[in-house]
Amino acid sequence: MPSTRDIRRRIKSVKNTAQITKAMQMVAAAKMRRAQQAALVGRPYAQLLNEIMAEAAANMSGFDHPLMQSRPVVKRAVILVGTDRGLCGGLNSNLFREAAKLDKNTTVFVTAGRKASQFVARTKRQLNAEFSYQDIPLFSEARAISKLAQELFLTGAVDAVDILYPRFINTLTQQPEKVPFLPLGKLAAVTAGINAPKQELAESNTPEVFEFEPDEETVLGALLPHSLNFKMHQILLETKASEQSARMVAMKNATDNAKQIIKDLTLEYNKLRQANITKELLEITTAQMAVG
Amino acid sequence: MPTLKLEIITPSAKLFSDDVEMVTLTGIDGEMGIYPAHMPLMTQLVAGEITARKDSQNIHMAVGDGFVQITGGRVAILTDMAIKAEDIDEAAAEQARQRAEARLAEKLGDEETATVQASLLHALTQLKIKQRRRL
Numbered sequence: 368m369p370s371t372r373d374i375r376r377r378i379k380s381v382k383n384t385a386q387i388t389k390a391m392q393m394v395a396a397a398k399m400r401r402a403q404q405a406a407l408v409g410r411p412y413a414q415l416l417n418e419i420m421a422e423a424a425a426n427m428s429g430f431d432h433p434l435m436q437s438r439p440v441v442k443r444a445v446i447l448v449g450t451d452r453g454l455c456g457g458l459n460s461n462l463f464r465e466a467a468k469l470d471k472n473t474t475v476f477v478t479a480g481r482k483a484s485q486f487v488a489r490t491k492r493q494l495n496a497e498f499s500y501q502d503i504p505l506f507s508e509a510r511a512i513s514k515l516a517q518e519l520f521l522t523g524a525v526d527a528v529d530i531l532y533p534r535f536i537n538t539l540t541q542q543p544e545k546v547p548f549l550p551l552g553k554l555a556a557v558t559a560g561i562n563a564p565k566q567e568l569a570e571s572n573t574p575e576v577f578e579f580e581p582d583e584e585t586v587l588g589a590l591l592p593h594s595l596n597f598k599m600h601q602i603l604l605e606t607k608a609s610e611q612s613a614r615m616v617a618m619k620n621a622t623d624n625a626k627q628i629i630k631d632l633t634l635e636y637n638k639l640r641q642a643n644i645t646k647e648l649l650e651i652t653t654a655q656m657a658v659g
Numbered sequence: 660m661p662t663l664k665l666e667i668i669t670p671s672a673k674l675f676s677d678d679v680e681m682v683t684l685t686g687i688d689g690e691m692g693i694y695p696a697h698m699p700l701m702t703q704l705v706a707g708e709i710t711a712r713k714d715s716q717n718i719h720m721a722v723g724d725g726f727v728q729i730t731g732g733r734v735a736i737l738t739d740m741a742i743k744a745e746d747i748d749e750a751a752a753e754q755a756r757q758r759a760e761a762r763l764a765e766k767l768g769d770e771e772t773a774t775v776q777a778s779l780l781h782a783l784t785q786l787k788i789k790q791r792r793r794l
Binding site (some may be wrong): 375392408409411412415416418419422505506507511514548576577578579580581585586589593597600 | 668670671672673686688698702703726730735739772
């Protein structure tokens with residue numbers, strides 16, 4: 368039987384924990400709103416980029432960009448986008464469970480986020496490079512990752528690049544998802560899969576013949592890498608939104624649990640306290656009766 | 660009078676979306692003026708000024724590098740920076756320029772250099788357009 372003092376001490380410690388998780392929940396909630404906002408403002412841009420790419424694809428006259436070359440896949444690279452910090456529920460473990468399914472020998476990893484590189488190191492997989500990104504991922508951070516992936520692909524070190532990241536569905540649900548990055552198979556699908564809403568291609572499907580200035584190769588040569596960089600950036604933004612949402616939910620659960628425990632412990636403490644008082648009263652009266 | 664729909668979109672905002680009579684912009688092959696019923700064209704945009712004429716009034720904007728897509732009735736511009744001339748904060752742009760130049764003097768990695776150069780370009784473009792407007 369624990370003494371009242373033990374229970375009091377436990378209540379205090381649980382209270383402290385609840386305070387911390389509550390604070391983390393608040394911080395995550397604020398950051399989540401910002402991250403979601405950041406992921407959303409890119410939508411019109413993504414949509415227009417989609418349209419331009421689709422129209423460019425429809426107008427290409429047998430032009431083949433090196434980034435579009437599909438080869439038989441012997442070795443593939445996977446860009447694993449995780450978080451920097453833990454305490455975000457099952458977000459990372461769900462993601463890494465998917466990553467663990469990939470063939471160790473033919474897959475090279477490029478990681479973003481500390482947890483992802485830790486996972487790759489721990490499970491002794493091949494790590495090509497690791498990147499980090501900030502709370503609001505910068506475009507330059509995305510560009511660095513995307514550039515490396517393009518280099519790997521163009522030098523022939525790998526024959527395909529995929530991205531594995533926690534897709535943001537809503538605040539309560541995030542799902543690990545693997546999306547193809549390179550080669551750019553069908554141009555039209557380049558930026559689809561980002562959280563862009565269904566694009567309306569109907570009007571732009573009218574067969575118009577585009578002029579390219581100065582020529583196809585130059586314009587596409589700039590457009591394709593740019594769209595890849597942009598896609599990478601969107602994915603980082605989305606991962607951040609997922610992370611903050613998952614953390615907020617996890618911390619909310621932790622706070623709720625702590626509150627429940629405090630309630631139970633307080634009840635137990637009061638019971639014990641009353642039992643002690645009753646016992647003492649009983650002792651006093653018995654003693655008095657014995658004297659009197 | 661026939662009009663063109665001009666859309667200027669950056670990753671962080673939709674700066675402009677309106678019907679205009681004419682657009683002047685700097686493409687990779689030089690400055691070009693676009694009137695309604697222009698032939699479909701796709702080209703790269705060079706950092707500089709975009710002028711749109713609406714109701715015989717000129718609207719000036721500073722833009723960064725990007726892409727332009729012209730279809731019959733629409734000009735779509737994707738760029739990494741866009742700001743209206745009257746919204747340019749000259750002091751802020753000047754500060755950004757100095758900051759960027761100071762950063763460039765340091766030793767930087769390739770990635771950082773690219774980022775700093777981009778922001779330097781943005782600042783310079785904004786300053787240039789602000790100054791030109793004043794003349």
